[in-house]
Amino acid sequence: MTGAQMIVQVLADEGVTAIFGYSGGAILPTYDAVFLYNEKQAAERGRPVPLIVPANEQGAGFMAAGYARSSGRVGVCLVTSGPGATNTVTPIRDCMADSVPIVVICGQVARAAIGTDAFQEAPVPSLMGAVAKHIFLVTDPAKLEATVRTAFEIARTGRPGPVVVDVPKDVQNWEGTFTGEGTLPIPGYRGRMLELASESLSPQDAARFFEMLGTARRPLIYAGGGVINAGAAEALTQFALTYGIPVVTTLMGIGAFDTTQALSLRMLGMHGAAFANYALDDCDFLIAAGARFDDRVATVPAKFAPNARRIAHLDIDRAEINKVKRVHWSHVGALADALAALTAYGRNAGFKPDYAQWHAELAELKQRYAMNYDRASALIQPHYVLEELNRRTRGEAIVTTGVGQHQMWAAQYCDFRAPRLWLTSGSMGTMGFGLPAAIGAQVANPNRLVVDVDGDASIRMNIGELETVTTYDLPVKVVVMNNFGDGMVKQWQKLFHKGRLSASDKSLHKKDFVKAAQADGFKHAVRLSRKEDVPRVIEELIGFPGPAFVEVLIDPDAGVYPMVSPGQSYDQMITGEYIASRRPVAIKTPGPSEMF
Ligand SMILES: Cc1ncc(C[n+]2csc(CCOP(=O)(O)OP(=O)(O)O)c2C)c(N)n1
Numbered sequence: 292m293t294g295a296q297m298i299v300q301v302l303a304d305e306g307v308t309a310i311f312g313y314s315g316g317a318i319l320p321t322y323d324a325v326f327l328y329n330e331k332q333a334a335e336r337g338r339p340v341p342l343i344v345p346a347n348e349q350g351a352g353f354m355a356a357g358y359a360r361s362s363g364r365v366g367v368c369l370v371t372s373g374p375g376a377t378n379t380v381t382p383i384r385d386c387m388a389d390s391v392p393i394v395v396i397c398g399q400v401a402r403a404a405i406g407t408d409a410f411q412e413a414p415v416p417s418l419m420g421a422v423a424k425h426i427f428l429v430t431d432p433a434k435l436e437a438t439v440r441t442a443f444e445i446a447r448t449g450r451p452g453p454v455v456v457d458v459p460k461d462v463q464n465w466e467g468t469f470t471g472e473g474t475l476p477i478p479g480y481r482g483r484m485l486e487l488a489s490e491s492l493s494p495q496d497a498a499r500f501f502e503m504l505g506t507a508r509r510p511l512i513y514a515g516g517g518v519i520n521a522g523a524a525e526a527l528t529q530f531a532l533t534y535g536i537p538v539v540t541t542l543m544g545i546g547a548f549d550t551t552q553a554l555s556l557r558m559l560g561m562h563g564a565a566f567a568n569y570a571l572d573d574c575d576f577l578i579a580a581g582a583r584f585d586d587r588v589a590t591v592p593a594k595f596a597p598n599a600r601r602i603a604h605l606d607i608d609r610a611e612i613n614k615v616k617r618v619h620w621s622h623v624g625a626l627a628d629a630l631a632a633l634t635a636y637g638r639n640a641g642f643k644p645d646y647a648q649w650h651a652e653l654a655e656l657k658q659r660y661a662m663n664y665d666r667a668s669a670l671i672q673p674h675y676v677l678e679e680l681n682r683r684t685r686g687e688a689i690v691t692t693g694v695g696q697h698q699m700w701a702a703q704y705c706d707f708r709a710p711r712l713w714l715t716s717g718s719m720g721t722m723g724f725g726l727p728a729a730i731g732a733q734v735a736n737p738n739r740l741v742v743d744v745d746g747d748a749s750i751r752m753n754i755g756e757l758e759t760v761t762t763y764d765l766p767v768k769v770v771v772m773n774n775f776g777d778g779m780v781k782q783w784q785k786l787f788h789k790g791r792l793s794a795s796d797k798s799l800h801k802k803d804f805v806k807a808a809q810a811d812g813f814k815h816a817v818r819l820s821r822k823e824d825v826p827r828v829i830e831e832l833i834g835f836p837g838p839a840f841v842e843v844l845i846d847p848d849a850g851v852y853p854m855v856s857p858g859q860s861y862d863q864m865i866t867g868e869y870i871a872s873r874r875p876v877a878i879k880t881p882g883p884s885e886m887f
């Protein structure tokens with residue numbers, strides 16, 4: 292086999308069902324090998340591995356990410372050297388920051404040309420080394436097969452993340468024997484993984500945990516994306532339901548616990564529900580699971596969970612323990628096992644807490660500080676559109692987003708009954724994520740409803756991928772919330788820059804989104820501009836049997852509330868005009884060091 296054929300065979304052996312990528316000189320041998328592999332599969336009625344070609348490699352990276360986030364399987368991206376590779380830097384960093392497993396295979400110039408500023412040469416190892424979980428430059432062709440296999444192992448194990456394999460063109464053209472097995476010796480990493488696997492929660496640790504839980508009156512689970520990545524949503528749900536412990540999630544943790552459950556308090560943080568943030572303020576025992584106290588949640592670590600006498604933290608990554616907030620109990624290891632062990636320990640010990648008082652307090656918080664918006668407005672409020680969408684999807688659709696206000700409204704107003712349905716760029720907050728992520732998710736889940744709730748500015752970033760949707764006839768539904776600009780930026784400018792809308796207003800921009808979608812082959816592309824049409828237009832969008840697009844002209848001044856400003860504590864949360872507040876607060880302008 293050639294090196295290129297070995298790469299493709301390992302991808303097939305790893306169960307890869309789609310490759311997202313764009314060809315070019317330095318990766319031509321591997322694209323040819325994909326062609327030959329698929330031709331053979333077709334002839335033998337085997338399983339071809341379809342290639343999905345984006346408009347831009349950034350799109351391919353986010354497609355691989357959408358595939359991985361929605362399925363839990365490793366996404367694969369195949370690109371050429373130089374500009375092909377550098378176009379994937381943003382999705383690679385995005386995957387790293389949100390712990391998403393992808394493998395990116397880049398062509399590289401031939402070994403002899405490396406370092407000569409050859410045509411389409413880029414220093415991929417040093418560029419990607421700074422943003423990926425791991426990077427391999429394959430200089431010894433005899434190690435190519437094992438390297439690609441090892442890339443998958445590293446991407447999916449421990450805290451998942453992106454792995455890059457940089458393969459010089461002459462290594463792809465090299466011929467050798469495919470062994471069908473074997474990985475690289477990576478004793479340090481593998482040793483840590485073995486150690487993690489052996490770290491089961493001891494009865495002593497469980498006993499200490501239940502001592503704390505036993506004295507708590509207001510326990511609260513704070514669940515992050517790690518719960519989803521670890522496949523621990525079911526174990527978390529069992530744990531919460533067994534003892535009646537309410538759950539708040541981070542943006543990344545949405546779906547780790549069914550948002551329609553009575554014990555769900557939805558999302559906390561900068562734009563979390565007021566009742567979630569107040570519950571966090573009130574809790575006396577905080578149980579953090581697969582969450583990392585990031586600055587959009589623990590804005591001021593010292594004032595985060597001020598009444599929690601104890602904090603427990605479960606995570607796969609030891610580096611997260613005590614990183615931001617000092618905790619009193621921690622467990623590093625596989626989350627599902629640890630949560631199941633806690634559930635079992637308490638059951639065996641006959642632990643039957645009574646949190647009725649806490650539940651009553653929370654029910655009141657939920658009612659008094661419920662999400663709300665300007666329902667009487669003649670303009671289309673984005674929240675209303677999302678409520679109508681949610682009525683039809685019933686928490687079972689995959690929803691992707693861009694970044695900005697529309698992302699936060701979707702997080703606040705859509706239900707998610709299971710993990711891996713809510714796909715958003717959390718840590719990096721990358722505009723342009725929504726559309727390609729929806730494509731990847733639809734490829735991984737051909738029979739699911741996939742909706743991209745996007746912003747007018749975010750979708751512009753990867754708008755070329757509209758054509759990718761129709762090229763592959765993917766029934767993705769796109770909802771663009773058009774507020775004629777960078778709404779989230781405008782919101783900050785109104786709050787903190789005296790309303791000077793520097794470079795964020797797009798009301799004079801000329802794009803006709805409907806025509807753009809039509810030009811890219813959408814058979815269903817409409818503009819929604821009247822409030823009374825919202826239910827019908829959403830119904831028609833969801834019901835359309837193929838790619839469908841709607842541009843919604845929303846109230847350009849709609850704001851995202853609640854909002855915890857940088858440098859503020861949860862009790863200083865601004866809830867806006869339509870959500871009640873425990874104590875109405877004047878807006879404080881953050882100092883320069885606190886911005887973003
Ligand atoms: C690639 C990238 N560039 C810049 C930003 C900074 N930013 C955050 S939100 C936002 C505005 C997004 O506008 P839009 O997509 O229309 O969403 P809206 O807030 O209007 O709903 C910007 C510019 C970003 N998050 N990502």
Ligand SMILES: [Mg+2]
Binds near residue numbers: 747748777
């Ligand atoms: Mg906008």
